[in-house]
Amino acid sequence: MKALAGGYARARDVAHALDLLAEADGMGRVLAGGQSLIAAMNMRLSTGDMLVDISRIEALRGVTTEGDSLRIGALTRHAEIGTDPLVARHAPLLVQAVHHIAHAAIRNRGTIGGSLAHADPAAEFPACVLALGGTMHLQGPDGARSVAADDFFVDIFETAIAPGEILTAITLPLAEAGERHVLIETARRSGDYALAGLCLVKRAAGHRLSAFSVGPRPVLAVAAMSRLDAGDHAGAVQALRDELDPPSDTQASAAYRRHLAGVLLPRALHQLEGETA
Ligand SMILES: Cc1cc2nc3c(=O)[nH]c(=O)nc-3n(C[C@H](O)[C@H](O)[C@H](O)COP(=O)(O)OP(=O)(O)OC[C@H]3O[C@@H](n4cnc5c(N)ncnc54)[C@H](O)[C@@H]3O)c2cc1C
Numbered sequence: 001m002k003a004l005a006g007g008y009a010r011a012r013d014v015a016h017a018l019d020l021l022a023e024a025d026g027m028g029r030v031l032a033g034g035q036s037l038i039a040a041m042n043m044r045l046s047t048g049d050m051l052v053d054i055s056r057i058e059a060l061r062g063v064t065t066e067g068d069s070l071r072i073g074a075l076t077r078h079a080e081i082g083t084d085p086l087v088a089r090h091a092p093l094l095v096q097a098v099h100h101i102a103h104a105a106i107r108n109r110g111t112i113g114g115s116l117a118h119a120d121p122a123a124e125f126p127a128c129v130l131a132l133g134g135t136m137h138l139q140g141p142d143g144a145r146s147v148a149a150d151d152f153f154v155d156i157f158e159t160a161i162a163p164g165e166i167l168t169a170i171t172l173p174l175a176e177a178g179e180r181h182v183l184i185e186t187a188r189r190s191g192d193y194a195l196a197g198l199c200l201v202k203r204a205a206g207h208r209l210s211a212f213s214v215g216p217r218p219v220l221a222v223a224a225m226s227r228l229d230a231g232d233h234a235g236a237v238q239a240l241r242d243e244l245d246p247p248s249d250t251q252a253s254a255a256y257r258r259h260l261a262g263v264l265l266p267r268a269l270h271q272l273e274g275e276t277a
Pocket of ligand 1: 029030031032033034036037038039042077100101102103106109110111112113114115116117118122124125141144161164165167191192193194203
């Protein structure tokens with residue numbers, strides 16, 4: 001099956017993209033790498049949309065540091081994140097994530113902004129920005145605004161992006177000296193979406209732990225984080241399992257996903273401790 005023909009326009013810059021979205025009167029869809037949107041259109045899960053192609057807007061691409069933040073343009077591709085020296089130094093969790101995302105062809109076209117805006121609960125980047133305490137920067141008809149990762153992921157495939165808005169960039173705190181990151185997941189085959197996965201960050205102030213593919217959106221596991229801060233690893237495993245409410249589907253049962261998350265946490269801690277040696 002192929003996508004139903006809708007309208008298409010290529011935006012020159014962000015202002016032009018916002019105008020095109022406004023003119024589309026609610027039918028506009030931002031097109032970035034197309035790796036999720038075009039697949040959905042081909043399956044007729046999304047039809048009749050006016051595609052506003054932002055993929056050539058250079059201002060939305062690239063990685064920089066700004067004060068104590070790492071700024072990643074929304075159009076930065078997965079493959080670029082995987083090889084960027086600033087990302088490797090200041091947010092190595094994202095580099096780990098790239099190795100788990102799909103296959104080379106998808107990583108060469110898919111963008112971090114597209115992944116975050118799509119908000120697949122099994123995707124790696126949303127859980128990474130939650131664990132890292134990131135901020136999403138949006139531009140819309142009423143100007144710019146920023147949304148903390150904690151408030152950005154609303155439900156399955158639903159975010160705080162309002163109609164007519166574009167995600168322009170993501171900022172993350174620069175990793176402090178000695179900060180350590182681990183992303184761990186289990187998937188049926190390499191490149192498949194995870195059955196369950198965890199992002200674990202250790203900072204001087206304490207642990208940050210997020211889980212993905214265990215509910216309608218990534219989960220910040222606050223009870224498990226406080227048990228980890230107290231040095232109670234067994235308690236953290238139990239707390240993590242208690243605070244997850246995963247779905248059952250054709251891939252795995254809820255009970256299996258909850259169990260798996262608890263199995264992955266000690267492995268993540270082992271990796272984290274291995275890095276200190
Ligand atoms: C076979 C396959 C396997 C995959 N496996 C994985 C995996 O294991 N892990 C994983 O994380 N992902 C996986 N993906 C998804 C992939 O990472 C996509 O690239 C990503 O989810 C979407 O990025 P994109 O740039 O292609 O966005 P698009 O497909 O262009 O857009 C996706 C959605 O986000 C919106 N959007 C895009 N950019 C913006 C923006 N800047 N502002 C506002 N809205 C925007 C679009 O309107 C659309 O609704 C897989 C995809 C495929 C096809």
